[in-house]
Amino acid sequence: DQQVKQNSPSLSVQEGRISILNCDYTNSMFDYFLWYKKYPAEGPTFLISISSIKDKNEDGRFTVFLNKSAKHLSLHIVPSQPGDSAVYFCAASYYNNNDMRFGAGTRLTVKP
Amino acid sequence: EAGVAQSPRYKIIEKRQSVAFWCNPISGHATLYWYQQILGQGPKLLIQFQNNGVVDDSQLPKDRFSAERLKGVDSTLKIQPAKLEDSAVYLCASSLSGVGPLHFGNGTRLTVT
Numbered sequence: 526d527q528q529v530k531q532n533s534p535s536l537s538v539q540e541g542r543i544s545i546l547n548c549d550y551t552n553s554m555f556d557y558f559l560w561y562k563k564y565p566a567e568g569p570t571f572l573i574s575i576s577s578i579k580d581k582n583e584d585g586r587f588t589v590f591l592n593k594s595a596k597h598l599s600l601h602i603v604p605s606q607p608g609d610s611a612v613y614f615c616a617a618s619y620y621n622n623n624d625m626r627f628g629a630g631t632r633l634t635v636k637p
Numbered sequence: 638e639a640g641v642a643q644s645p646r647y648k649i650i651e652k653r654q655s656v657a658f659w660c661n662p663i664s665g666h667a668t669l670y671w672y673q674q675i676l677g678q679g680p681k682l683l684i685q686f687q688n689n690g691v692v693d694d695s696q697l698p699k700d701r702f703s704a705e706r707l708k709g710v711d712s713t714l715k716i717q718p719a720k721l722e723d724s725a726v727y728l729c730a731s732s733l734s735g736v737g738p739l740h741f742g743n744g745t746r747l748t749v750t
Contacts, residue, residue: 561741
């Protein structure tokens with residue numbers, strides 16, 4: 526069962542523009558959401574998270590938005606930089622971290 | 638802070654052979670996870686340890702996969718016998734206490750021919 530879905534396998538944006546990556550989930554019991562970034566031949570690296578009591582969390586150029594009623598979250602990167610080119614995974618879990626579920630990933634390419 | 642260490646980085650075996658992967662988590666991290674990532678999919682949890690006890694192994698194919706965590710630190714994941722569909726990247730991750738983000742190693746890419 527795929528409880529976390531990233532429907533866009535890839536996204537290409539121009540340097541300096543906004544990148545918006547989307548994620549949907551089906552389990553309303555999830556209360557902790559994360560984004561990970563993965564470069565080739567490396568493991569995923571934690572980027573930003575949000576708990577279900579918030580609808581927005583910001584860290585520098587990265588902002589995550591959570592819409593609980595729509596079971597949807599998004600990651601905004603502003604401004605996008607070529608070094609942001611990577612695969613981005615959305616993940617969801619209960620706050621105690623058991624069985625974190627991952628989406629299939631979105632490959633972001635930022636063109637100079 | 639040293640990251641999560643995994644070895645080997647790559648492994649190629651024939652089907653029905655056995656293979657083992659090793660993981661050393663970040664020092665002091667009580668919780669250790671093994672994930673399987675098949676090409677084009679997100680990581681899928683195989684097993685979670687809290688210290689040297691198993692918290693969740695509901696998605697571990699126990700007829701062929703086994704894992705242990707010695708003295709609550711290092712861990713090994715074994716596959717015996719391997720099948721073609723086991724070809725994947727095996728990721729080890731750790732967290733301080735089972736709460737918050739996971740710290741992943743660089744993974745072991747397994748190819749079963």
